[in-house]
Amino acid sequence: MMQRGFRAWSAVVVTIALMAAACGGGEGTDDGAAVADDTAVGDTGADAPDAADDESDAADDGSDDGVDPATDGGTPVHGGMATYGIISDGTGFSTTDAVQEGAIRIIGALNDSLVAIDENGEWAPLLAESLTPNDDATVWTIGLRDGVTFHDGVPVDAAAVQANLDAFRASPTVGFSLSVVESIEVVDPLTVQVNMRSPWAAFPHTLIGQPGWMVSPETIGLNDMFVGTGPFVLESWTPGDGAITVRNDDYWAAGDDDLPYLDGVNFKVIPDQSARRQALEAGDIDAYYAPGDLDIIDFMATDDIQIIVDSGASNEILYILNTTTAPTDDVRIRRAMAHAIDQELIISQFRSDLTEPASSFIDPSSKWWADTEYPQYDPEEAQALVAAYEAEVGPAELTLFASNIDSVLEVSEVIVSFWEDAGIDVTLEIIQPGNEVPPVIGDAFQAIFWAQFGAVDPDGSYVFFHSSGGLLNWSNLVDPRMDEGFDLGRESFDEAERARGYAMVQEVFADQVPMIWIDHLSGVEGVAAQPDLNNILGGTLPDGRPRWGFLSGSYFSWDDIWIG
């Protein structure tokens, strides 16, 4: 009997044993479990939008001791491996190619740009020791720090910086960002001189991003490695699954605190939004990028998870209109399309009222923002403009391209209904994510969903609007005021003059409507994290100035972050 019973249930026993082994094995499921008691909404901008302030207040009300782990959290502790859930890991790390967002998040741990940005939005030297312009900003001299090396031990000297900048300039895919640069010279082992074709006062801001990423010269252009100078070293990258980085024990900016605090960061690709959330709630990961608006609302109501949202440097959601193709070549149709859209409804229904309506790529919290007469929701005016166009030209028909992403399509379908209510015959054409750029570059579009911009300094968007941008002038609008405004912003050191330039630019957006702006994602673009992951927004620069929190798209540096 015993033997028969064993045979009958042996398979069940195997299954149960498997379950027991699975449940009992391993450790650390309670790493970062919900034990801390703070919920916080990070907000680095002093002039953040009212809505964000309100949310911040609401969140702060829910904390017990008023300590914000996003910017403080107490006494730092060394050690621990953080796991960060990301949506994708991009397509590689070559600094001379178009690096995708997932890879940029990983590079955030591996890299120090030549320039960083402080809490007030001003540029500050980071890997560079100094940047000095001549009087008219046609020559910039970059001073480098002595003794800094890449992860492979190669010194970060003038030759290395020259090699990186020259390779970037020569890149057919990204070199346009430095098209103003005429030549780069090595002055001495720690000094590089950048000569411009025309004045470029805002040049340092460009070196915050990809043009300012420095990698060991032998590895320039290699796609599956990133030999930088950052607080962590790339240990492995499995395309589609993520990357594991480990502490750089020779970090040049270690300082008295012996940075970085963490032993490493595991960037784990978790494509599914609900899986990312459950992984955080289960304590399997320490943070994840891009909680949806509903996640944010839920987490704000609990002390178990901290929510850190972008402030002032988030992407914008918009629809680009091709101003050289009918019917969007007619400003009446473009204005009608803007008048037709109820931005508040979109924000209410799809963003849980967390974002701000947009009228340009400049966030209302920015010192560069200007109030304009951008067309507001007025369905009657929209219908009148379309009727006037049709009476003169003929039927207003267009195709809207939208990426095959649920959150994009659901908004785009409502947008289509707005435009159809105005009298425009719209066909929604779904395209695969990642395929948005070719039709825009090839001018084979009339209207297309877009998410971009959010740079702290508007000069970063120069090529996308200035007539000299060529293919990258997405809407193809050529307007002397737009060019003059961007040129003023680029060439002048005078902040008031720059502000005047960017005000002109925003007025052109309002008059000519080359884009239909929906909202700034400043309230929803962010990170959800365990309460014991500290200091995500609280880093300091080498000169002691507090660092700007998130760069556009919720990118942040890992050197000052600690678990405890």
Add this chain to the structure above:
Amino acid sequence: MTVVGLRIARLLLVALIVSFFTFVLLDASPADQAVQQAGFGATPEVVDQIRDDLGLDDGYLVRYGRWLGDVVQGDLGESVVSGRSATSLIRSALPKTIELMVLAQIMALGISIPTAIHAAQRPGGLADRISSGLAFGFLALPAFVLGIYLTFVFAVKWDLLPAVATDIPGLDEDPLENLRQMFLPSLVLALNLVAVYLRLLRSDLIDTMQQDYVLLARARGYTRRRVLWRHAFRPSSLSLVTAIGLNTAGLIGGALIVEFLFAIPGMGRLAITSVFSEDYAVVQATVLVLTLGFVLINFVVDLAYAVIDPRIRHGAR
């Protein structure tokens, strides 16, 4: 041996045909691999150079022949997205999918075989009705619903298992941690299979129990349980083996949803991300490997028939 040889030849032919049609289909795609590799903003000269380097202006038969020649030499091509070889990407993804598939089958069989035998002892009885009801309940639940629910219970509420596979160690490195991370995704796949296996085996067992030799065994005084296990189970398992073969092969590429949900970088995810990123070398390589896996498993199933049922073996002679 001749039969085996013929089946191997058929296996290769199927793989060849599938790979050819995959190549033709990918070739018909509007996406331009040269543009894809060059990236946005690239000059026409750069695109033309890449097109020339990749030989994209040659006819598709020439390019298919060139690809096949490379495959024979072990070169499955290179990802235009990451620059990694397709072989290395598959080598990284395939073991995880195979483990997921094997664990899912072990769990599904571990649940369904004893349950089916128990149910077949008293068809229509309480145990039969409960087990069938539960099994169909699991079958009716899509994997993503079951996955989210089980994760919520086992990971979020009870904190017993991880919600996602964060860094799966090899079975040889840390088998317990490996099983801990793979348990829930395997269970989700297994529960969907249980209903199929349970119903097939149960009905075949009930039929077999009506056979004369079974009645003879019963007449000789053997217990019903012994007759089921010793005399009825093996001849009743042919349909089950067929289903196992089909499902195993299907799981190689069909675990996509589970791989996405639990963040497992397996073959399903590799295939679908390659399709979305128009990384055709990887798509082609993935399809080839999945095809080979499919026909190979069915080949093994064919052989298994002869082992399980001597009548088939004799018939083959």
